[in-house]
Amino acid sequence: MQVELAEHAGFCFGVNKAVEIVNSEAEKKSEYPIYTYGPIIHNEEVVASLEKKGVKAVDEDEALLCAPGTMILRSHGVAKETEDKLRATGFSIVDATCPFVKRIHNTVRKESENGGKIIIVGDDKHPEVVGIKGWCIGDPYIIKDIKDVDTIPYGKDEKITIVAQTTYNYNKFQEIVDYITKKGYYINVVNTICNATEERQKAARELACRADCMIVIGGAHSSNSHKLYEICKECCELTYFIQTLDDLHLELPKSVRLVGITAGASTPNNIIEEVQNYVRNEF
Ligand code: SF4
Structure with missing residues (x-):
């Protein structure tokens, strides 16, 4: 039996870059607090694990009241005035706005x-x-x-x-x-539309049409992950939707030759790896 990961599964380029920036700031172990201006991605586990590393997600109203430190701007970007205000309040800005x-x-x-x-x-x-x-x-x-x-x-x-x-x-x-x-x-x-979502959906559909079983990994409240599930289900009847490996109760008929895996935009790589390794090793 083969296991194949869809192209463009998981984080897009901009989010991946932002998460890398946050991790590298956390590793510097600065004596000053580190914040992200809003959650860096819509994934509670990732936000909680960053918090354990000392990175706190703060919202707009809270931000200016926090003790000055490093403020990381997330991939969505912020208004110039917001950036200027944060600087004037004493924050050192790390810009993780998607290019x-x-x-x-x-x-x-x-x-x-x-x-x-x-x-x-x-x-x-x-x-x-x-x-x-x-x-x-x-x-x-x-x-x-x-x-x-x-x-x-x-x-x-x-x-x-x-x-x-x-x-x-x-x-x-x-x-x-x-x-x-x-x-x-x-x-x-100026066409500024990014095709990351479209590419992810296209690749998932292509794989689901060849696979005997599909596993879609995504957050329970993530609309782009549910959309991926719907797309895969249209082509592949045996499609599972899971948040983490713990949710996976895989029952594979003997006839299954190809298991496909894809993931929504806010699914971290380590979860995708875990699921992939489990399916490869256990079946
Ligand atoms: S524009 Fe948005 S969707 Fe596209 S790569 Fe950047 S963060 Fe991702």
């Missing part, structure tokens, strides 16, 4: 500094969008839905740069851009 998100910050900053108008396509309440907004000079316009195009507050002769939240649906973004173009605005479109 793809940082690129958006730099684009909106440069364009708005040069007098251009900014449109962000995304959810205005999402921390990533709040962060991007905070790098613009002046207020950007946020488009959550195609109907918001009808109320764009800019003139047709103004130069408008359009960026998107990295997790925005590509087809919807394209529809919005087409509609804005049709209305005759002067736009510069």
Whole structure:
């Protein structure tokens, strides 16, 4: 029997990098406290294990009240004003913003500094969008839905740069851009959508269609992990959803030749390894 791990299973590039940065800060064993500005990933076990290493996740309201130390900015990024305030309060900043998100910050900053108008396509309440907004000079316009195009507050002769939240649906973004173009605005479109989620789902589907059994590892409340489970289940009837190895009660019919494994965006590598080793060694 073969065991195969799907490509792009688990952490995306940006989250992986952020977790590595946090671990390396923790290893420095500084005499000052270390914080992350919000949980570094949506995985309680990872956050708890970082806390044991002395890294505390603090929220926006708590942050400025904490004893100064190192503040690690997570992959979503934060507004410039937030970063400046933290520095002014005495924190030393370690920036773990995903480079793809940082690129958006730099684009909106440069364009708005040069007098251009900014449109962000995304959810205005999402921390990533709040962060991007905070790098613009002046207020950007946020488009959550195609109907918001009808109320764009800019003139047709103004130069408008359009960026998107990295997790925005590509087809919807394209529809919005087409509609804005049709209305005759002067736009510069920067496609900032990251395809990490799409690649993970595509690879999981491809493997599930070949496998006799699939194991999806993910958090109980993680929507991207549940989506992976649904995708795998469509192609492979015998699909298990587990959070850790303890949940796995695997019963494999003799006919099983290939077991596939994939994992959601907030599943750490050590859990994926554990499950992989168990299936390889026990069956
Ligand atoms: S932009 Fe892409 S790679 Fe970066 S953190 Fe978000 S999903 Fe991950």
